[in-house]
Amino acid sequence: MRQRLTLETAPGPLEHLPFRFERWTDGRVLVTNMVGEHVFLSEAEFSALADLRIADPALLRTLRAKHVVRQRGETLPVELLALKYRTQHHRLADFTGLHMFVVTLRCEHSCGYCQVSRRTVARTEFDMSAETAVAAVETAFRSPSPHLKFEFQGGEPLLNMEIVRLVTQEAQRRNRDEGRQLAFVIASNLALLDDEVLDFADEHDVYFSTSLDGPQDLHNGNRPRPGRDSWERTIAGVTRIRKRLGHHRVSALMTTTAASLGKVRDIIDCYLEQGFHDIFLRPVSPYGFALRPRQRRAYDMAAWIDFYREGMDYILELNARGTPVVETYSALVLKKMLTNANPGYVDLTSPAGIGIAALLYNYDGAVYASDEGRMLAENGDMTFRLGDLAEDSYDTLMTGAALLDPLEESYTGSAPQCSDCAFERWCGADPVFHHATTGDPVGRKPESAFCNRNMAVFRYLLDRYTADPHARELFHAWAAR
Amino acid sequence: MISLRGRALSATLDRPLTRELWRLVSDKIPGPDEAVIGSGGGTLNVVRSGGDAGPNTVVLPPHLDHLDGGDIIAVSPDGRRIEVLWRARSRHNSLLLTERCDNYCLMCSQPPKERDDSRLLRRASALVRMLPPTAHELGFTGGEPTLYGSGLVSLLRTATQCLPDTEFHLLSNGRRFADPGFTAEYASVRNPRLMVGIPLFGAEPSLHDYVVQARGAFDETVSGILALAQHRQRIEIRVVLQKNTAPAIVEIAGFIARNLPFVEKVALMGLEMTGLARANLAEVWTDPYEYRNELAEAALLLRHAGIRTDIYNHQLCVLPRRVWPLAVRSISDWKNEYLSACMSCSVQEACGGLFASSAKHRHSDHIAAIPHPTPRAREAISSAQPQDMVMPAPP
Known part of the structure; x- marks a missing residue:
């Protein structure tokens, strides 16, 4: 007769694997392992974990499955942790994938929260030159990344389409030998969208990213322009892009201002009415113009957190009723929480995304470690200015x-x-x-x-x-x- | 239910047979490895029950009357014992390679026997050479086929050469693949139509080792899966839901999604009430109705991890509707049955029914006809992009 093996939860002595914890106000304790897999424990269970006296077999099985503890001498949990950790970091080897081009500082909007020191439409000395553009493309291609994304910013990039075209064509020409995956995005308020721009976007697979703060009055209040018709023009632009290039070719971003607080449901409804099922509930950035003490727009993070929670409650309610809506930032966080994939979102990586995930080429040839780094420079703080395309080599820029x-x-x-x-x-x-x-x-x-x-x-x-x-x-x- | 072996009603042979495997033909002149079914004239003739026992003729028992041209049978030298190895009209052909195994699973449907049965491997090799190149799919099962080591690899190599268009599925407990040398040899067969199905019964050693009744099995199985992944081999994970594994099914799914997301497929399977499952009924039986919500959560979790996930051997009436699209009519045609309650069911066509053994011995207490199918019942579940792990190169 065969000797029956009993269900023995841990035949040998236990030891901890690296873990961290956070107490919840209701007494539960969140425990995360070294790759961010999580489990909630009661206070008593957490004490048992801390003392390695785990009597409950189900608890012990969970803690072993989640690689929080191991039996002394076991190697498989460490191998699996290493594999997961390695997978979470593998994008680092790709290096810089996002390359932002400030093709002009000019803009016909005058948004109070603008991160950029906007210039009026007539001042062409704030446009990127052809030499600078070509040098920036050259630098972008020095990155070993198999995916290069070229994002055109401003100001309003449609005011300098000449350089947008030049960068796109130059990148595609270079890529004939390189064979990388290229993507092009124009970040625009769409007010100046015309058929020529659409023809160009069609020919070169260019995507659009626009700003939509919510309902008409809120949006137009946040984003003044001559005629107070920003919302109307943005919506008209979105409609034209979708009709000409397809629904997926334009996405929208919102910025939460003090005027947005309390209106999160209206904002989400507006997105749905306009056919956007992805919404990024984004707090205002503390940079550039937005940093100036215009108290009317200021709010503290606690107010934004209420705004986010209310918005998420509503989004979950909508999904439960069969209307799909995704909150983009939460989705990025959840990808990090529930998988080993790194979404590569520049603001949510460590090591930080500055320089090694994103680079910004300013209209004047200066290179910044991030968009925000350039805004600080516009206010006189040069901390994140890595150098100048005309003077510095790629190596100097990236190793300073x-x-x-x-x-x-x-x-x-x-x-x-x-x-x-x-x-x-x-x-x-x-x-x-x-x-x-x-x-x-x-x-x-x-x-x-x-x-x-x-x-x-x-x-x-x-x-x-x-x-x-x-x-x-x-x-x-x-x-x- | 179709039977696959039996004793001949009569056998009139001049002398003992010198070959074991025979392909049945009905409408052509038989080759040296072919027997004629229905009428005489061959080296060996096979007639259905009620037919005339002419010279060199084996008369089939009634339960093997389903045999027909294209099927391949094994016949004992005296013509008395007949075993069906290949049914030309079935898509579920699999070959038992050994009854030996280094696991001893509590619910094993094919309880291991410790004796030399390597003749099964030799017979499989001969069979593979006789199969038509149009053969759609062939499974290799045990016991534990990898106990043969290089012998199994030779069979797989022969199969790959003889049947370049056939899909092969090897069922293994995966432990042998923890040996990097063996895995490299297995991978050297280089057959993109070969997949290995490996059972996993826990997210950590204690539960898995208990279910398979072998200490150290979990570590070897998971290490084996990792080694196979390093060699970019196609892997299916099979989880049998029974009393011990059902409460852990979400945890197991989470473990696979997070640690083994590169597997091509996960099969979540109901218990087959044969072999040790019947002997250990009290230790393994649990009503699928009790774990239906956890099963659905586990299945969708895996789907969202980008892993193709199928639910096998579960009747639709014990599954939440949102996972009906994942339920597969999987039970082999010679194993499935329906209960009287099923006869008025509106989704019987789409349902896999029950194993004959389950119908007879133990099945859910909640089998009930579904009066009207909902229009959304077969709606597709969105699938996610497959995820990968960044594996070190194989040694």
Whole structure:
């Protein structure tokens, strides 16, 4: 007769694998392993984990399955953790994928929250030159990334289509030998969209990203232009792009202003009415013009967090009723929370995305580590100016202290209060934000709006994930996007 | 239910047969490895029950009267014992390569036997050479076929050469693949139509090792899966839902999604009430109705991880409707049956029914006719992009 093996949960002594934790106000404790897989424990279970006296077989099985503990001498959990960790970081080797071109500072809008020091339409000295454009394309192709995204910004890039065309054609010409995957996006308010622009976009597979703050009165209040018709022109532009190039060729971004607070349902309804099923509930950035003390627009992060929560409640309600809507930022976070994939979102990576995920080429040939870095420079702070296309080689740009120091200092794996944070694997380093708000790339996290916002998002998503099976299924679908 | 073996009603042979495998033909002059079914004239003649026992003739028992031209049978030297190895009209042909196994699963449908049965491997090799190149699919099962090591690889190589268009499915507990040398040899067959199906019964060692009754099995199986992935081999994971695994099914699905997302397919399977499952009924039986919500959550979690996921051996009436599109009519044609409750069911056509063994021995207490199919019942579930892991290169 064969000797029957019994269900023995742990035949040998246990030891901890690296884990971090965060207490919830209801007494539960969130535990995350070194790649960000999570489990909630009761206070008693958490004590048992801490003391390695785990009597409950189901708990022990979960903790072993989630690679929080192992039996002494086991190697498979470590191999699997290594594989997951390696997968989460593999984009680093690709290096810079996003290349932003500020083709002009001119704009016919005068938005109060604009991150850019806008210039009036007549001032052509704020346009990018052909020499600068070609040098920038050259630099972009120095990145080893198999995917290069060229994003045209402003000001309003449609005011300098000549350079948009030049960059696109030059990149495509170069790519005949290189064979990389190229993408082109014009970030535009669409007010100046015409058939010539559409012909060009059609011919070169160019996408559009526009600003839509919500309903007409809110949007036009946020985004003044002569004639007070920003909303009408944006919607007309969206319609033309969809009709000519297809529904998916234009996406929209919103910015939350003080006037938006309390109106999140209207904003989401507006997006749905306009056929957008992706919405990014985005707080205003503390940069450039937006940093100026115009108290009327100011609000603190706590107000935005309420705005986000109310919006997410509504989005989940809509999905449960059969209307698909995705909150883009939450979807990015969930991808990091529930898979090993790194969505490559520049503001939510560590090491930070500055320079090594994104580079910005300014109209005047200056190269910045990020869009926000350029805005600081417009206000006189040159910290994130990596150099100049006319003077500096790619190697100089990418190996200078202006880039390497903030990258190293802000790395969440070692930064104070990040390295022991249970959310670290899902979060990112934002040295530019912390420099702008506190004067150093690390900052103090309890006072950091970046940290407060992300903590609130993580907590909201986890609470819904844990409590609500419908949300859980939806979140898995979002994470898979 | 179709039977696959039996004793001849009579056998009139001049002398013992010198070959074991015979392809049945009915409308052509038989070759040296072919027997004539229905009428005489060959080296060996096979007639259905009620036919005349002429010279060199085997008379089939009634339950093997389904045999016809194109089928391949094994006949004992005295002509008395007949075994059906290939049914030309079935898409579910599989070959048992051995009854030996280094696992001893609580619910094994083919309980292992410890004896040398390597003749099964030799017979499989001969059979593969006799199959028509149009053969759609062939499964290799055990026992544990990888116990043969290089012997199995030779069979796979022969199969690949003889049948370049056939889909092959190998069923293995995966442990042998933890040996990098063996996995490299297996991968060297280089057959893109070969997939290995590997059962996983837990997200960590204790549960899996208990279910398969072998300590250390989980580590070897998962290491084996990783080694196969390093060699870019096609992998299916099979999870049988039974009393021990059903409560852990979401955890198992989560483990696969997070650690093994590169697998091509996951099969979530109901219990087949044969072999050890019947002997260990109290330890393995659980009503599928009890775990239906967890099964649905697990299946959708895997789908969202970009893994093709099918639910096998579950009746639609015990599955939440949102996972009906994942339920496969999988039960082999010679194994499935329906209950009287099924006869008035509006979705019987779409349902796999029950294993004959389940109908007889144990099935859900919640089998009930579904009066009206909902219009959304077969709506597709959106699938996600497959995810990959960044594997180190194979050693």
